[in-house]
Amino acid sequence: MRRLLCCIACVLALMLEVGAQASAATDRQQLIDRAQVLLSQGQMDAVIALLKPMVKGEDAQLNHLLALAYYGKGDYPSAATHFSRSVASAPRGGKQYRQAVQLLGLSHYFQGHIKEAIPRLEEAAALAPENVEISYALGNCYIQSHETAKSRAVFARIFRLEPESAAAHLVNAQMMIRQQLEELAEGELRRALELDGRLPQANFLLGELAIYKANIDQGIELLKKELAINPAFAMAYYRLGEAYTRQLRWEEAIAPLQQSIWLNPFFSGPYIVLGKVYLKKGDLANAENVLRRALRMDPNNYSGHHLLAQVLQQANRHEEAKREFELAERLRLAGGN
Numbered sequence: 001m002r003r004l005l006c007c008i009a010c011v012l013a014l015m016l017e018v019g020a021q022a023s024a025a026t027d028r029q030q031l032i033d034r035a036q037v038l039l040s041q042g043q044m045d046a047v048i049a050l051l052k053p054m055v056k057g058e059d060a061q062l063n064h065l066l067a068l069a070y071y072g073k074g075d076y077p078s079a080a081t082h083f084s085r086s087v088a089s090a091p092r093g094g095k096q097y098r099q100a101v102q103l104l105g106l107s108h109y110f111q112g113h114i115k116e117a118i119p120r121l122e123e124a125a126a127l128a129p130e131n132v133e134i135s136y137a138l139g140n141c142y143i144q145s146h147e148t149a150k151s152r153a154v155f156a157r158i159f160r161l162e163p164e165s166a167a168a169h170l171v172n173a174q175m176m177i178r179q180q181l182e183e184l185a186e187g188e189l190r191r192a193l194e195l196d197g198r199l200p201q202a203n204f205l206l207g208e209l210a211i212y213k214a215n216i217d218q219g220i221e222l223l224k225k226e227l228a229i230n231p232a233f234a235m236a237y238y239r240l241g242e243a244y245t246r247q248l249r250w251e252e253a254i255a256p257l258q259q260s261i262w263l264n265p266f267f268s269g270p271y272i273v274l275g276k277v278y279l280k281k282g283d284l285a286n287a288e289n290v291l292r293r294a295l296r297m298d299p300n301n302y303s304g305h306h307l308l309a310q311v312l313q314q315a316n317r318h319e320e321a322k323r324e325f326e327l328a329e330r331l332r333l334a335g336g337n
Helices: 002-040 044-051 062-074 076-089 093-111 114-127 132-144 148-158 166-178 182-195 202-212 216-229 235-245 250-263 267-280 284-297 302-314 318-334
Strands: none
Touching: 002 044, 002 062, 044 062, 062 076, 062 093, 076 093, 093 132, 114 148, 132 148, 132 166, 132 250, 148 166, 166 182, 166 202, 166 302, 182 202, 202 216, 202 235, 216 235, 235 250, 235 267, 250 267, 267 284, 267 302, 284 302, 302 318
């Protein structure tokens, strides 16, 4: 009898344990289901409030859902913490693992943690080579690490170019300029021109870099080379006219600025510079005309309003000038162009 009672007690204990485990599993699944619904509704704060007290240790799925909520809010440090736990515990190669690797890499990237981002983005790019967002972030990380050949290979793949082609060097240089790494970009541009001396935009970008470094004469010559290759490039005419104004060569600036406007009449930049040229020459009527055209396209442009105020002041239209000066000052304080 004693043995029988012991056996019954063991069976009951086992049944209770199984029941508790089943209940816990049901509760966990309900938690997961609720979190997924909230995520689909964009209720990131609600997901965090729901899961944060419940996430214990290395539970891959709960950490992953919590990381998604933090990522959706732009809280990349917290997202990286929980995606790291998801990556560590999720089945390697599965859907959750692939997503966690991608978003962990991007979380580090958005924080500027380039060293930490690169291995995760490399793995994510290998798992999903068609994902251009991952490739773009990886290419930018390589640029910031001064790994020129690797960044060129990535951007060549994105733009379907041969990695050692002139075009690939050009695209890589443009990406470097966006990250203000002009010295690296200059080397890529010169290599591009060595491979193809008539490659459009290479001389233009070198010209802009020269002007940025106050080598105005060199910049002008490079812009002229660009226009010899690419004669319908409105931006090159604009930059050439602007370069002439830096040397106070007002008369020479007019033609390229007008050519830029004729090729692209929907960009305010050359109108504003041309308005400045006419103001310096004392041609107030033309100055007012082109500046008002610029401001119809770009009404919040500080420089345009400030130049127009000067034109009106010189024309003895003082009340109008005062209003323009006041508007220009408000735009300046607000961070207008």
